[in-house]
Amino acid sequence: MSSDKSAEKYLNLKTKAKEKMESLNEKTVVMVGAATCGKAAGVIDTREALKDEIEKKGIDAQVVEVGCMGFCYAEPIVVISKPGFPSLCYGSVDEGLAVRLVEDYLVNDDPCFEYALVALEPNDYFPVFTDFPRGVYEKKIILEQCGFIDPEDIDHYLAEDGYEALAKTFEIQPEEVIESIKESKLRGRGGAGFPAGIKWDVCSKAQDDSKYVICNADEGDPGAFMDRSILESNPHQVIEGLIISAYAVGASKGYIYVRSEYPQAVRRVETALEQAREKGLLGDSILETDFSFDIEIFEGSGAFVCGEETALINSMEGIMGVPEHRPPFPASYGFRGKPTLINNVKTLSYVPHIIRKGVEWFKSIGTSDSPGTAVFALVGKVEYTGLVEVPMGTSLRNLIYDVGGGVPDEKDFKAVQIGGPSGGCLPESALDIPIDFDSLHEAGAIMGSGGLVVLNEDDCMVEIARYFLDFTQKESCGKCTFCRLGTKHMLDMLGEITRGEGELNHLDTLRELGEDIKKGSLCGLGKTAPNPVLTTLRYFKDEYEAHIKEKRCPALMCMHLLGFYIIPERCSKFCSACVGSCPTEAIYTRDDQLKAIDQEKCVKCNSCLFACPPEFYAVEKLSPAELVEEREREQG
Amino acid sequence: MSDKVTITIDDCKITAPEGEKLLWVALDNDIYIPNLCALKEKDRPSASCRLCFVEVKGISDPVTACTLPVTEGLVVKTRSPEVDRLVKTAFELLITDHRLGCKKCPANNSCELQKISKERGLKYKSKRFKPFEKDEPIDESMEQFIFDRSRCVLCGRCVWVDHHVAEVGAIGFSLRGIKRKVTTFGDYDLADSPCTECGECVKVCPVGALSFNE
Ligand SMILES: Cc1cc2nc3c(=O)[nH]c(=O)nc-3n(C[C@H](O)[C@H](O)[C@H](O)COP(=O)(O)O)c2cc1C
Ligand code: SF4
Numbered sequence: 026m027s028s029d030k031s032a033e034k035y036l037n038l039k040t041k042a043k044e045k046m047e048s049l050n051e052k053t054v055v056m057v058g059a060a061t062c063g064k065a066a067g068v069i070d071t072r073e074a075l076k077d078e079i080e081k082k083g084i085d086a087q088v089v090e091v092g093c094m095g096f097c098y099a100e101p102i103v104v105i106s107k108p109g110f111p112s113l114c115y116g117s118v119d120e121g122l123a124v125r126l127v128e129d130y131l132v133n134d135d136p137c138f139e140y141a142l143v144a145l146e147p148n149d150y151f152p153v154f155t156d157f158p159r160g161v162y163e164k165k166i167i168l169e170q171c172g173f174i175d176p177e178d179i180d181h182y183l184a185e186d187g188y189e190a191l192a193k194t195f196e197i198q199p200e201e202v203i204e205s206i207k208e209s210k211l212r213g214r215g216g217a218g219f220p221a222g223i224k225w226d227v228c229s230k231a232q233d234d235s236k237y238v239i240c241n242a243d244e245g246d247p248g249a250f251m252d253r254s255i256l257e258s259n260p261h262q263v264i265e266g267l268i269i270s271a272y273a274v275g276a277s278k279g280y281i282y283v284r285s286e287y288p289q290a291v292r293r294v295e296t297a298l299e300q301a302r303e304k305g306l307l308g309d310s311i312l313e314t315d316f317s318f319d320i321e322i323f324e325g326s327g328a329f330v331c332g333e334e335t336a337l338i339n340s341m342e343g344i345m346g347v348p349e350h351r352p353p354f355p356a357s358y359g360f361r362g363k364p365t366l367i368n369n370v371k372t373l374s375y376v377p378h379i380i381r382k383g384v385e386w387f388k389s390i391g392t393s394d395s396p397g398t399a400v401f402a403l404v405g406k407v408e409y410t411g412l413v414e415v416p417m418g419t420s421l422r423n424l425i426y427d428v429g430g431g432v433p434d435e436k437d438f439k440a441v442q443i444g445g446p447s448g449g450c451l452p453e454s455a456l457d458i459p460i461d462f463d464s465l466h467e468a469g470a471i472m473g474s475g476g477l478v479v480l481n482e483d484d485c486m487v488e489i490a491r492y493f494l495d496f497t498q499k500e501s502c503g504k505c506t507f508c509r510l511g512t513k514h515m516l517d518m519l520g521e522i523t524r525g526e527g528e529l530n531h532l533d534t535l536r537e538l539g540e541d542i543k544k545g546s547l548c549g550l551g552k553t554a555p556n557p558v559l560t561t562l563r564y565f566k567d568e569y570e571a572h573i574k575e576k577r578c579p580a581l582m583c584m585h586l587l588g589f590y591i592i593p594e595r596c597s598k599f600c601s602a603c604v605g606s607c608p609t610e611a612i613y614t615r616d617d618q619l620k621a622i623d624q625e626k627c628v629k630c631n632s633c634l635f636a637c638p639p640e641f642y643a644v645e646k647l648s649p650a651e652l653v654e655e656r657e658r659e660q661g
Numbered sequence: 662m663s664d665k666v667t668i669t670i671d672d673c674k675i676t677a678p679e680g681e682k683l684l685w686v687a688l689d690n691d692i693y694i695p696n697l698c699a700l701k702e703k704d705r706p707s708a709s710c711r712l713c714f715v716e717v718k719g720i721s722d723p724v725t726a727c728t729l730p731v732t733e734g735l736v737v738k739t740r741s742p743e744v745d746r747l748v749k750t751a752f753e754l755l756i757t758d759h760r761l762g763c764k765k766c767p768a769n770n771s772c773e774l775q776k777i778s779k780e781r782g783l784k785y786k787s788k789r790f791k792p793f794e795k796d797e798p799i800d801e802s803m804e805q806f807i808f809d810r811s812r813c814v815l816c817g818r819c820v821w822v823d824h825h826v827a828e829v830g831a832i833g834f835s836l837r838g839i840k841r842k843v844t845t846f847g848d849y850d851l852a853d854s855p856c857t858e859c860g861e862c863v864k865v866c867p868v869g870a871l872s873f874n875e
Binding site: 328330345347349350498499500501502503504505506507509510511513514517534537538541544545546547 | 841
């Protein structure tokens with residue numbers, strides 16, 4: 026393989042890209058975070074306001090659309106790089122603020138620090154990431170460029186050493202690439218944490234005239250959006266990883282399996298593939314070597330189970346997306362019966378970094394058995410929701426309290442649900458567990474694909490378990506007995522418990538059946554579906570018992586076990602806010618002009634609770650529901 | 662031809678062609694292992710009924726016999742507390758989704774569920790789970806046979822022979838999860854499908870879902 030030529034060709038591309046970027050940076054650049062999340066938060070209006078105002082004022086500045094920086098709580102996000110100033114990032118930029126930033130900053134040199142979140146480079150005026158706890162604990166590898174480069178312009182990626190790893194790869198033999206990945210101990214980020222190098226090795230050793238590589242971007246977990254964000258923010262990183270994997274195992278065709286509910290990701294990847302082809306980084310004779318490889322996008326129809334690799338392959342072959350027994354594993358018998366390497370978006374994203382910066386560098390981050398970082402979609406009852414990337418081994422406590430800023434509204438932390446719908450709920454006592462594949466598994470949760478939901482005192486653990494099981498039960502393909510029927514029985518029992526119709530022996534049945542479903546199911550969906558139930562039974566059994574024995578929901582969440590009561594001492598004769606808010610006319614005015622609720626008519630919708638003005642704060646939720654009667658009796 | 666290997670099932674030494682799936686080796690040697698979905702002609706077992714669990718020496722969790730190729734020296738037990746627990750639960754689950762009433766069932770005395778119940782001493786009534794009380798209309802549109810979906814255990818044998826033996830493609834699976842069912846394209850009666858009434862599917866039905874008219 027003519028590696029000299031490919032190195033030269035690459036250097037050429039990079040030099041040109043750098044020149045272009047330098048000339049771009051000579052003037053003011055305004056970057057707007059326009060991944061799907063930013064757009065949902067209204068960044069299009071912000072962008073238009075910026076553009077209009079810039080034009081109106083006749084300023085020489087360019088507005089560039091970038092991806093997602095991971096600060097969900099502060100969308101829409103805008104970064105302004107003005108020569109002579111540090112680059113500044115602004116949060117919650119609506120049209121009004123956009124106009125003001127142009128006027129005050131771009132025209133008049135006032136950076137409006139009061140609206141800035143963070144500066145991107147060290148400076149004398151404004152704190153940078155590492156001045157915040159989040160910046161101290163975060164370590165960005167695969168999210169590093171997300172939100173800072175234009176995903177629709179390959180030169181942005183090239184200028185940041187993009188595709189250098191690919192050029193480097195061509196200088197070594199495929200076996201050496203595999204050896205590096207093996208040595209790096211990179212583990213699959215699609216859920217199971219299987220060592221990538223071993224899988225690559227098996228696929229490379231499989232004897233066949235054609236092989237495939239597939240990037241799994243199905244991302245079916247509710248609440249998970251890291252793969253989408255990476256594809257929308259830095260698609261070339263994934264593409265580079267996929268090309269390297271293809272070279273390593275000897276594949277000539279690759280697919281990126283994206284769900285069709287991710288139209289913007291699909292579009293950006295398409296653009297990226299096109300640009301990579303134009304630059305000779307994809308297609309025939311890549312970088313003028315004799316290695317040819319191309320990538321196609323396959324749009325999945327969005328079934329959770331189609332993220333499972335054998336179901337994914339079935340769906341690509343045009344048959345029903347149901348899992349198959351393994352072995353044979355796809356690495357030896359996959360798409361169209363050919364050896365097929367399947368890796369997750371994040372797994373592939375690490376590859377260029379490992380090749381470029383070296384195995385030792387990668388192993389120096391994280392823990393010895395799970396090196397590298399973990400990417401989480403941090404959501405729920407936490408101050409700073411968003412996408413975060415921390416070294417493996419970081420404790421859940423650091424992640425939730427330091428990176429996430431803790432539980433808002435002075436509420437008490439109750440649990441963290443980790444690993445998506447098939448993960449587990451861990452209590453306060455588990456917060457010092459270091460995050461890695463093995464220790465989470467031991468605690469009954471899983472790393473999964475990286476969903477992390479923080480729950481507080483207002484969350485009922487029985488209802489949470491029921492909610493997640495409801496998802497997996499609906500997404501079960503129905504092929505195998507345990508998952509099809511077992512999850513339905515579990516769900517029915519949980520429903521009974523949350524309605525106050527449960528029996529104590531349900532708890533043993535739930536545990537036994539959950540264990541059997543885990544052992545007996547055909548695929549990973551069934552093997553993990555009972556986790557939310559099993560972990561809540563393990564850590565929050567008292568809540569289950571309260572529902573069953575006392576018909577009481579301690580978190581005041583399960584509707585059937587609640588009653589609403591208006592406290593006469595707090596209620597005002599002169600206010601009737603609640604009366605109008607009630608959809609069923611259950612609230613009536615008593616003879617003394619105070620309000621009361623007709624329990625027969627009440628549907629427990631919470632409307633009166635929100636309608637009652639804070640100065641009165643007269644509506645009270647009670648559980649068990651009988652408490653209302655008791656109160657009324659006391660009142661006489 | 663393939664090499665022979667010697668394996669041990671429940672303390673019996675057995676020789677079998679290397680790579681043959683354990684389930685068939687056992688059944689051929691009159692050692693019963695519960696099963697519903699397995700078909701010998703099918704290369705890739707569907708492994709969906711989850712009844713053929715056995716204990717294999719050196720593997721901690723029970724393994725499905727239909728997917729396990731035999732290798733020299735393999736040591737297998739068809740019964741163990743763990744195996745029995747899984748089989749019992751799987752059987753109980755299937756029964757909750759199956760219309761009972763054996764006396765009126767055309768498969769009475771030839772039904773695989775009855776066989777499993779007898780061999781493993783499993784009851785038709787579950788103490789733990791409430792039955793789903795399946796009650797679907799019976800498809801009586803054909804001359805030769807009827808399809809009673811409420812007795813179907815979704816083993817998929819009929820679908821496979823329809824596609825690979827009869828090569829007709831009249832039936833297939835539709836929907837997912839608890840709603841999964843065997844049906845025709847468009848969910849029409851069999852008479853309005855390409856079905857040729859060859860009866861291959863009826864022959865492989867392990868229960869009384871597909872049965873020939875008297
Ligand atoms: C129900 C189910 C859903 C899955 N969904 C995904 C998914 O959305 N994305 C993904 O990469 N892997 C998913 N997986 C894991 C894949 O089967 C496979 O292990 C993974 O893509 C391998 O890549 P990795 O080794 O890089 O993790 C899922 C597995 C199961 C059982
Ligand atoms: S475990 Fe669930 S999703 Fe997986 S094959 Fe069985 S029924 Fe389908």
